Amino acid sequence: MSLVIVVTISYALLPHSGWLIVLLWLASGTLAFHRPTESALARHLLNLRYPTPSERARLEPVWREVTARAGVEGRAYELWIEESDDLNALAAAGHIVGVTRFSLENLTSSHLGAVLAHELAHHVGGHAWSSLLGEWYALPGRLAWVGVRRLARLVIALGRRLNSCLGVALLLAAAGVVVAFALAYWFVILALVMAPYPLAAVARRAELRADQHAAALGFGPMLAEVLQTMHAEASGAGGAMTTSFAARGRTGAFGTVVRAHDGRRGLLAKLLASHPDYHTRLHHLSAYLSPGR
Template sequence: MTTTPNPPDSTDPHPAAGPTPPQYPQQPPAYPTGPTQPPAPPAYPAQYAPPAYPSPTPQTPPPAQHAAPPVPPQPQPAIPPKPITPAPLHAHHISTDQRRVYLKAHQRHADATALGSLLIYLPHFLSSLVVVSLVSLLVLGDLAFLGIVGWLLTGLLIFHRPTESTLARRLLGLRHPTREEFSRLAPVWQEVTARAGVDAQNYELWIEENDTDLNAVAAAGHIVGVTTFALNRLPNGELAAVLAHELGHHVGGHAWASLLGYWYALPARLAYRVIRFLAVVTLRVAAVFSLLGFLVIAFFLGIVAFGTITTLYGLPLLILAAPYALAAVGRRAELRADQHAAALGFAPMLASVLHQMHGADQAAKQQAALAARAAGTRLPKESAMAKLLATHPDHHTRLHHLQPWLQPQPPR
């Protein structure tokens, strides 16, 4: 291949110097971009701003690009919430927190008052046995012993739970507690039984619908009832004192002994009422016809009564004196139940309850006196016979027997 030299420049001062080299371009040629190169990425915003979310504190606008980084806000010192002062507890409030319970080996017993009550009811029982035997002979004949044995076995019904429920509803007018009432009553009852070492499940809690009287009851073998007044008005410490008192009746055997004696005395009492009714009717009929007939009937009834007394070794006379003896034993049982509650640590609470009961009695007497004065009459004074038949001691006597537990004990 040949090359053609460049034509000589007419202005060159040295024409014979030889040919000059070829001139090359200063920049490389531009090559076309091929299809294999990836496309340029799309342009994004200079700075990504996250979406705004609701916040309790106002958000600052995002800083501009190439600006100095923002200074993080200094955390503000937390202001402690103002403490809420709890309502002061009642002076007789007690803790009902669950704790370990130590149960006694003997949950209940029969103390002197329970045994005394059974002993006083013995004449009633023997008289009832005579009545039941006579009725069984008239009705069953040679099978009279079945009637006697059946009557004796009925005494076990006082420990039968369905029978107790019927007794609580029909005779005592009690009902089961509602859920709210049970939530208030159950923890207090658990605390009382825990202190006494008694299984709380052995007893049933009942409610008496009474918003005016501060009262409670222990009946049969497992019934513990309390009025709605005591449940809703008393602090839990005083309510515990009331329940501890009723538990004392159960632990000492007072409740089942009195009910058992009453049950076995019922046939004799019914027979006495029938005989008294017939005697009164006979005397009135005889008095209508003639005075002589009245005297004859009265003399005849006197002979029958004397023969009955001598035949039964004076049991009817003991029956006539039994109400006074039972009332005395009942008053002693109340004092023993108070001592049981005081020994569990409820003496101050029980004393407060007794003061409230005394105040309520005084207020009722004042209202009765005002009503009698407005009517122009006077209230009758309480007779000595009524005091002898009272089943509960007066409040002064009960408070006096609580004094050993109310006085501060010397350090041991």
């Protein structure tokens, strides 16, 4: 849908060289792996900052242990801090790993390691950069959808303000345009309606894979403790360790964020959720919690 929109606008602006704009747009995704661009995105869009010397002294030894277990070069990634009182962490773009100040100050080293191992898994599995590219290339389609919705609201508002006959005529004309478009481009409508569900399913699968990757590195028990506490807090039972991977969820173009969900969601909300519920995550971790794993 985004490609159709970009091609249409490009050739409308430059009939003979619209292909150049299309190629530039397609190539723009490579900026996701450009370090200066990543830093600008982290600072200005994700509201992250570089760690202070004391924060770095706390964070880097844990990060070195995690990357050593994973067999990856820890210096290939940049550690950032979010100035937040929520307990959260994120993996963004190609090299960004961020934690909130609250996480750094309140998690034990073992639990902080479990959080960082989960985020590292998003990078190792390609979840962070693929999510970023998916969001970026979907942006024209999303903006077009927002524009259509706002135009529909404007037509409805005008129809209500005008006198009854003219208002009804305007609404019927707008409805006719919508029906004609839906019949002519039914595949576009179907894609807009159905696409979020498989994309959400892929995101949930990525979260389970990240959990399993962290558990395979030896962080399974710590990961399970945090998830169990999250479930206790969500159900109102509280817990000794007042933490969750994300007390506040965030969606956007630049990160894969571990997010808490309560068990009181409807079916559609569950199908559109980007993260599995606690029971599902704990179930998939159970194999890593048995003796000898």
